[in-house]
Amino acid sequence: MFRSISINLILAIKNLHTHKIRTLLSILGIAFGTLSLVIVSNITEMMKKKVSIEAEKYGKNLIIVSAGTSLTPGRGRTVFLPSKTLKESDAMEVKNSIPYVIDVSPSFSKTFPMRYKESRVSANAIGISPNYNKLRNINIYLGRYFTESEFENNEKKVILGYKIYENLFGKEDPIGKYVLLFRAPLEVVGVLEPMGVDLTGNDQDNQVLIPYSTMIRRILNVDYITSFYVQVADYNNLNEAKEEINKLLILRHKILSGQRSDFFVRAITDLVSIKDEATILVNDLGNTASILSYSIGGLGILAIMMMTVAERKREIGIRRACGATKKDIITQFLLEALFLTISGSGFGILISVVVTLLISHYALYPLAFSITSIFISIVLSFFLGLFAGIYPAKKASDVDPIEALY
Amino acid sequence: MENTPIIELKNLKKSFFIGNREIEVLKGIDLKIYKNESIAIIGQSGSGKTTLMNIIGCMDKATSGTYLFKGKDITTFSDDELSEIRNESIGFVFQQFHLIPYINALENVMLPTIYSKKPLDSVKQKAISLLTDLGMKDRLYNKPTQLSGGQQQRVAIARALINDPEIILADEPTGALDTKTSSEIMDILVSLNEKGKTLIIITHEVEVAERCKKNIRISDGKII
Numbered sequence: 001m002f003r004s005i006s007i008n009l010i011l012a013i014k015n016l017h018t019h020k021i022r023t024l025l026s027i028l029g030i031a032f033g034t035l036s037l038v039i040v041s042n043i044t045e046m047m048k049k050k051v052s053i054e055a056e057k058y059g060k061n062l063i064i065v066s067a068g069t070s071l072t073p074g075r076g077r078t079v080f081l082p083s084k085t086l087k088e089s090d091a092m093e094v095k096n097s098i099p100y101v102i103d104v105s106p107s108f109s110k111t112f113p114m115r116y117k118e119s120r121v122s123a124n125a126i127g128i129s130p131n132y133n134k135l136r137n138i139n140i141y142l143g144r145y146f147t148e149s150e151f152e153n154n155e156k157k158v159i160l161g162y163k164i165y166e167n168l169f170g171k172e173d174p175i176g177k178y179v180l181l182f183r184a185p186l187e188v189v190g191v192l193e194p195m196g197v198d199l200t201g202n203d204q205d206n207q208v209l210i211p212y213s214t215m216i217r218r219i220l221n222v223d224y225i226t227s228f229y230v231q232v233a234d235y236n237n238l239n240e241a242k243e244e245i246n247k248l249l250i251l252r253h254k255i256l257s258g259q260r261s262d263f264f265v266r267a268i269t270d271l272v273s274i275k276d277e278a279t280i281l282v283n284d285l286g287n288t289a290s291i292l293s294y295s296i297g298g299l300g301i302l303a304i305m306m307m308t309v310a311e312r313k314r315e316i317g318i319r320r321a322c323g324a325t326k327k328d329i330i331t332q333f334l335l336e337a338l339f340l341t342i343s344g345s346g347f348g349i350l351i352s353v354v355v356t357l358l359i360s361h362y363a364l365y366p367l368a369f370s371i372t373s374i375f376i377s378i379v380l381s382f383f384l385g386l387f388a389g390i391y392p393a394k395k396a397s398d399v400d401p402i403e404a405l406y
Numbered sequence: 407m408e409n410t411p412i413i414e415l416k417n418l419k420k421s422f423f424i425g426n427r428e429i430e431v432l433k434g435i436d437l438k439i440y441k442n443e444s445i446a447i448i449g450q451s452g453s454g455k456t457t458l459m460n461i462i463g464c465m466d467k468a469t470s471g472t473y474l475f476k477g478k479d480i481t482t483f484s485d486d487e488l489s490e491i492r493n494e495s496i497g498f499v500f501q502q503f504h505l506i507p508y509i510n511a512l513e514n515v516m517l518p519t520i521y522s523k524k525p526l527d528s529v530k531q532k533a534i535s536l537l538t539d540l541g542m543k544d545r546l547y548n549k550p551t552q553l554s555g556g557q558q559q560r561v562a563i564a565r566a567l568i569n570d571p572e573i574i575l576a577d578e579p580t581g582a583l584d585t586k587t588s589s590e591i592m593d594i595l596v597s598l599n600e601k602g603k604t605l606i607i608i609t610h611e612v613e614v615a616e617r618c619k620k621n622i623r624i625s626d627g628k629i630i
Contacts, residue, residue, distance in 0.1 A: 008518050319521075322517050322518040323521040325490075326491075
């Protein structure tokens with residue numbers, strides 16, 4: 001059996017070799033189908049990887065609760081109305097009563113003018129709780145993070161974002177210097193590494209970090225917060241935790257059903273899935289293209305197989321005279337069809353790997369391959385080969401050897 | 407068992423339908439062929455000799471009558487069983503050589519081994535030695551189009567021999583060859599008979615028939 005298959009395969013390849021251009025053209029449909037299937041999946045995979053790298057950079061398993069009402073008046077616009085109803089106690093209650101939650105970090109952010117000597121910038125000042133550096137990934141470029149006692153004593157200390165540092169200090173060493181935040185003098189203890197724009201759209205290089213209590217007691221004297229981060233132990237519980245938080249806060253804020261809530265809860269996955277909509281579109285287009293290509297490719301193979309059977313009636317007669325059964329003839333032509341579709345798919349995979357490498361190289365995406373799509377394309381081309389091969393093969397086995405030989 | 411014919415046909419009839427008309431091509435053939443005989447079946451075209459050969463060669467089935475192959479009634483054998491007989495026991499040689507054009511001489515010779523159920527080893531070695539014996543040592547890797555008619559027929563004979571069949575069934579084996587090559591091919595076939603093969607040749611040429619020990623004439627579907 002194995003010997004007969006391998007010899008038949010060698011003979012099939014020799015026959016296809018005599019019709020090089022025809023063979024190449026006939027497998028193009030399958031190759032293009034595979035190409036679009038695998039490329040689109042690879043691109044999706046690369047985007048996912050990029051987003052997950054970004055999400056990882058943002059912080060692990062985070063939920064962000066923000067004060068305010070988000071309205072969507074239409075055409076995809078979002079209007080944000082701030083509110084002063086989110087309290088530190090809300091954050092504490094979330095931590096104490098929701099089982100998945102391992103930590104919360106309340107914060108207050110507000111944009112202030114900032115000054116050092118003659119330089120002025122507008123900075124997004126964020127009052128952070130001591131555990132902020134454990135929830136969000138931050139790296140210190142110069143100096144250090146706040147100490148426990150700086151948090152406890154509401155000390156007037158600040159950590160600068162990289163752009164703020166560059167704009168205010170240039171090449172000067174900022175550590176130990178005082179900057180003015182609005183009217184409050186703050187001592188610089190550290191500078192953050194350049195981090196770029198995070199998933200929520202905040203420019204992290206244009207922010208300054210201040211101890212949370214310093215911010216709300218000494219600078220602003222308010223009793224509310226603008227947001228808090230919630231960290232969940234397990235990534236898989238992110239959505240449940242989000243629901244629980246939502247329920248809890250609706251209860252605490254006495255939001256009636258039908259009323260708009262004065263807060264909103266987003267999981268890090270929501271931020272990622274917003275970007276995913278574009279991916280889904282690309283994906284659907286790619287899949288449509290590949291289904292079309294596969295169908296056309298399959299029909300192409302079918303046509304080529306019909307042609308080859310008609311051309312090789314004499315060969316079929318010779319093989320029958322040499323002792324081939326009808327089943328042998330069916331096997332032979334099925335093998336040929338399978339060889340065509342699978343090599344078409346292999347060709348497509350090869351090109352898609354090259355294209356993926358190019359995309360990754362030029363579009364600066366992290367390299368990722370969708371093994372699933374490669375597997376699917378091979379399986380698909382196998383069944384396509386069976387589909388395109390079975391009818392011609394049956395035709396071939398029905399060839400009357402006597403007629404074919406005389 | 408020496409007396410059991412290798413092939414025995416009893417009142418064999420074959421008819422075809424052309425439209426609604428039934429045409430009887432073989433009208434009751436009785437024939438015994440013994441091991442190691444060499445027989446020429448002679449007849450004009452249209453006499454039914456090719457149909458007879460197709461039935462003897464298990465390529466076609468009779469409409470009625472009995473076909474005993476090595477004493478076994480194969481009249482009602484299935485397509486697969488007949489294929490096995492063709493593969494193991496009969497080597498065909500055709501007038502038009504019938505080699506597969508896109509593979510070389512050696513591969514053509516090995517073709518029947520694809521379908522053999524017998525365990526085989528060194529098929530390639532055997533094919534090479536068969537072709538060498540037939541004077542084709544230098545043409546092993548040539549495609550059929552690169553060979554002369556006589557050379558192609560030698561390849562076809564080697565192919566007929568690769569599975570060690572008892573019977574060589576040749577249909578006008580010299581029909582497409584010139585006189586000199588014809589006699590060379592006949593020399594080969596006769597020598598195979600001398601080495602123990604049963605030789606059945608269908609022909610209308612007297613020169614060919616004369617080389618066989620026994621001649622059978624067929625005319626209008628009957629042996630005369």
